[in-house]
Amino acid sequence: MKKILFSAYSMDVGGIETALITLLKNIKDKYDITLVLEKKEGIFLSEVPENIKIIKYRPSTFKIVLIRKAINFIKQQIFKLRYxxxxxxxxxYAxxxxxxxxxxxxxxxxxxxxVHNDYLNFYKGDVEKYKDFFKKxxxxxxxxxxxVSENDKNTFIKYFESQxxxxxxxxxxxxxxxxxxKSKEPAVGFEERENIVTFINVGRHKEPQKKLSRIINATKRxxxxxxxxxxxxVGDGEDSEDYKKQxxxxxxxxxxxAKKNPYPYLAKSDCLLMSSDYEGxxxxxxxSMILGKPIITTDVSDSKQDVKGKFGIVVEKSExxxxxxxxxxxxxxxxxxxFDSKEYNDKILKKLDEIFFIGDSLK
Structure with a gap:
């Protein structure tokens, strides 16, 4: 059995962690898997399959720089000797x-x-910061x-053509x-209203990225x-209170x-509404596609390829x-x-096998 390793920060709630735990569950019986975490904690830790070995590798955060560097050098050498x-x-994966x-x-x-995110937009279009991030x-x-996105891949190639x-x-x-x-579980706090369209936004409340003020102002109009x-x-974040004031x-x-299980709310709504400036x-x-809900989204990630004309509409990034x-x-x-969920996953599993062990034939 082939031996593979994934490294990540933690198994706390988040998009990367959700994707990782789903990946591990799908390949757990096919490979001998080791998971290395910087923090051996998080809501998904208990969901890691029992046959997957978990190792903790955490760099020192000691305040004195020279001591911190010395400790981390020793930790690196020990890891190299073992693995x-x-x-x-x-x-x-992080x-x-x-x-x-x-x-x-x-x-x-x-x-x-x-690569799970649109890092050029994350760095507000600063190309030097973007390049420096990947160099580090x-x-x-x-x-x-x-x-995970064709758009992010193309952006990267523009600035790292040699790769x-x-x-x-x-x-x-x-x-x-x-x-x-999980979509069939009770939607606590959801009030059923006949003949009234319900739009839903699910995600973090962070204005620089999510731009939920666009939805609020569009609703007013x-x-x-x-x-x-x-x-x-459905969600919360650093800008929740500001949104409530708006x-x-x-x-x-x-x-x-925030809801640990947002799916009942999505299932009971009529349409997903996204207003972001950027996404991975x-x-x-x-x-939304799995639950049969149409999508209105700004032009982010691969929305024009995957959503437009098939599962909803793509609009410009503005109010x-x-x-x-x-x-x-x-x-x-x-x-x-x-949406054919099984076909979607089967294609990805085939691609993953190729990524793991074919590699150079892929583009």
Missing amino acids: KNRFDFSAS TYSYSSSFVARTASKNSALW VKIENFKKIVF KNKCIKCNNLIDYNKIIQ LNEEGYIFRVLF AEGINNIEFLG YPVVFIE DGVYFGMKEYLDKRFDMQK
Whole structure:
């Protein structure tokens, strides 16, 4: 049985961690897997399959720089002695983690870095910061670079053309049976309203990225035109209180807070509404498709390729874009294709096998 290793920061709640636990569950019986964590903690830790070995590798954070460097040098040497090139494949699944990068590059000659986000937008278009980020994780030392979005892959190649032949696009797996099952659980706090369209936004409340103010302002405008509907926000974050202030007096906006299980709320709503300026690849796209919910999204990630004309509409990244998207749905709704969850996962599993052990034939 082939030996593979994944390194990550923790197994706490988040998009990367959700994708990782789904991946591990799907390949647990096919490979001898080791998981290396910087923090051996998190809500998903108990879900890691029992036959997967978990190792903790945590760099020192000692305040005195020289001592910290000495401790980390010793830790690196010990890790190399134990694990250098002991695996057939290794991957850093937490793009941003320098220690995760070190672990994956050390564990095998067949290493990969997973890229889950649009880091150029994360750095607000600062190309030098973008380049510096990937140089710090030693991108040139990985054999493969795996992007969950074609858009992010193309952006990377624009600035790292010498790494082009290493770049592969592969979506994250989705636990569709779990999503369908959990969507049938009670939606606590959800008030059923007949003949009223319910838009829903699910995600972190962080204005620089999510731009939920666009939804709030678009709702105000549609209310003034006499449209009857409501908007639900499921999630929280650093800008939650500011959003609530912006929405004061708007009776058809409801803040439901963060939910460990958001699927019942998505299942009971009519349409997913996204207003972001940038995303890696929004897992909520696939979750909505699985639950048969049409999507209105700004032009982020691979939305034009995966959503437009199939599962919803793509609008410009502005308040006007969100406003016209909501208005179009309220005026005439839109049909969506049937999503084949099994076919989606099967294609990804085949691609993963190739990433793990074929590599150079991929583009």
